[in-house]
Amino acid sequence: MTARADHLARVRTFAATELAVKAVGWAQEGALDPALFRTAADLGLFGIELPVEAGGLGYDFAHKSAICAELAAVDFGFAMAVVNTHNVCKRLHRSAPKLCDRYLPDLLSGQVAACTALTEPGAGTDVVALATRATQTSDGWVLTGQKDWIVNARHAGMSIVFAKCGPGDDGAAIGAFAVDLTAPGVTRYATETGFPQASMGTGGFTLEHVTLPPEALILSPGTAFSSILSEINGARAYVAAMCCAMLAASIDTVAAYGQRRSSFGKPLMAHQAWRLALAQAQTDLAATQALTDRAVAAIADDSDAQLLAAQAKIHAVQTCQHHLPRMLHAMGAEGLRPTNCLTRHLAAVQSAALTDGAIAPLLERVARLSWSATPLRKD
Ligand SMILES: Cc1cc2nc3c(=O)[nH]c(=O)nc-3n(C[C@H](O)[C@H](O)[C@H](O)COP(=O)(O)OP(=O)(O)OC[C@H]3O[C@@H](n4cnc5c(N)ncnc54)[C@H](O)[C@@H]3O)c2cc1C
Structure with a gap:
């Protein structure tokens, strides 16, 4: 058996045993057990596409997709929680080398979950309508706005937040920031639906004059x-x-x-x-x-x-x-x-x-x- 097939088989076993037991509880509004995230980390699931030298597994998109399928066969919400954290790790590794030491160890070890936040109360399909605003100061940036309907947001420790930089109001004004969701000015909340959302961690957060250092801008306006x-x-x-x-x-x-x-x-x-x-x-x-x-x-x-x-x-x-x-x-x-x-x-x-x-x-x-x-x- 190749290493890739062996990894997939181990994920399948995890999904069919530990995950399947917890998923029954989530259907009845049970909370996400953080220990499950750490087991996912032991399987390398937050670093599937990261190079081995960066603490990842060095696999490609096809393998990530196969892993997502194995998890979703049991619980789509948990699969989304894992892949969204994984994607933040990948983004940080690619675009924010100065922030990797700060964030990657906790993310890759499953201690902290992460999210990617575009959607807002007034902007979903029409991403360019987003209203979260980033103002540049002599020390970095100040962020104000709200994000909603975000996978993992109810318990995530950090997020990649998309916001309009400066006075511009079109797509070219949108930049992306790494934001510590435990920082002053950030308030997280759960977004409830008629369906259980525990494993997906669906939520939102408000940002009230959240101050960020210059290096928090990880995708500049025009590229984000x-x-x-x-x-x-x-x-x-x-x-x-x-x-x-x-x-x-x-x-x-x-x-x-x-x-x-x-x-x-x-x-x-x-x-x-x-x-x-x-x-x-x-x-x-x-x-x-x-x-x-x-x-x-x-x-x-x-x-x-x-x-x-x-x-x-x-x-x-x-x-x-x-x-x-x-x-x-x-x-x-x-x-x-x-x-x-x-x-x-x-x-x-x-x-x-x-x-x-x-x-x-x-x-x-x-x-x-x-x-x-x-x-x-x-x-
Ligand atoms: C469980 C869950 C998890 C999510 N996780 C994330 C996340 O992690 N990060 C994130 O940023 N977002 C997330 N989203 C938000 C998701 O991306 C939005 O729900 C989606 O983009 C649609 O936006 P909306 O819900 O505001 O609907 P709207 O944009 O208000 O659209 C409402 C309806 O109108 C239709 N519609 C809109 N525009 C048009 C058009 N031009 N022509 C025809 N029909 C149109 C849509 O198809 C939809 O049926 C999540 C959503 C859910 C439900």
Whole structure:
């Protein structure tokens, strides 16, 4: 077995045992156990793409995507919590060498979680409408604003915060800052939904005149917005991979149930009318998995992945939204129990539909990239 396959197998075992036990509790509003983050750190999950000399594992995007899928097969929220912290480590390593000693040891060891904060109460899809403002002073920067709907924000120790620098109001004014979320002037809060958010740690924070040193600016105005646009393709591809994993796990759960549950004297699986739903889900999963694999490969190869990543995310989310309710129904009342993954994945796909780009703007992106009637915004 290669080192990569061995690593994937160890993550799968962790997900199927420790993570699966905790996930049942999260469905019933239990809190995230910090010890689980440290186990994830022991598996190297916060440094998958970081070079070995920087404390990482030195793997590529395809491996990160495969790890995301293994975790999401059990709990999408935990997978998002891990990959969002990982991505901050990667960003710090690439763009903020002066800050690595301060932040990376705690992040890589799972002591501290991190988040990337673009979204605000008044700006979601339209990122350029963000209102958080960074004012330059003789000592550095002062940040004021609010972020909401951010993975990990309820417990993260640090964040990469996108803000407009100076008086400018367009995409070119947006810069990115490393912010200590325990600093004076920062107040974190939990963002609750009708679905459990414990493992995803969804939350927000307000920034009231938060003072930052000059080196806290890690992506300068003029580069931050284009960096968001290119990196979000990777996020769309791994969210698609996570959706495929949630559907595959649901199909497996239902297929196993169909072998052991009988009606009218034979197993459910022996009833043709019952197993057609499963066969349809399996067929559609094969198609969306093939598209997702192409998107992941394009990103791993550094090819232009805008179109494939958008299409993969749209297709994977919609395939889950179509089939997960049918999978749940195929288990009868048993499908509603938190001890299996169906209700958890059904809830998670509603979040997956929004994170890293909602469906309608993604379809619009596909249209523009396919027919270029209207140029995509370049700012
Ligand atoms: C669980 C969860 C975790 C998240 N984590 C993060 C995170 O870590 N960091 C972060 O920065 N953000 C995060 N987000 C925010 C996410 O990126 C936004 O929810 C998403 O960008 C959509 O923005 P919005 O919710 O404000 O919807 P809006 O932008 O208000 O859109 C509302 C609806 O209108 C549609 N719409 C918007 N514009 C158009 C258009 N031009 N044409 C057609 N339809 C349109 C959208 O598709 C959507 O259905 C998270 C969201 C969720 C739910």
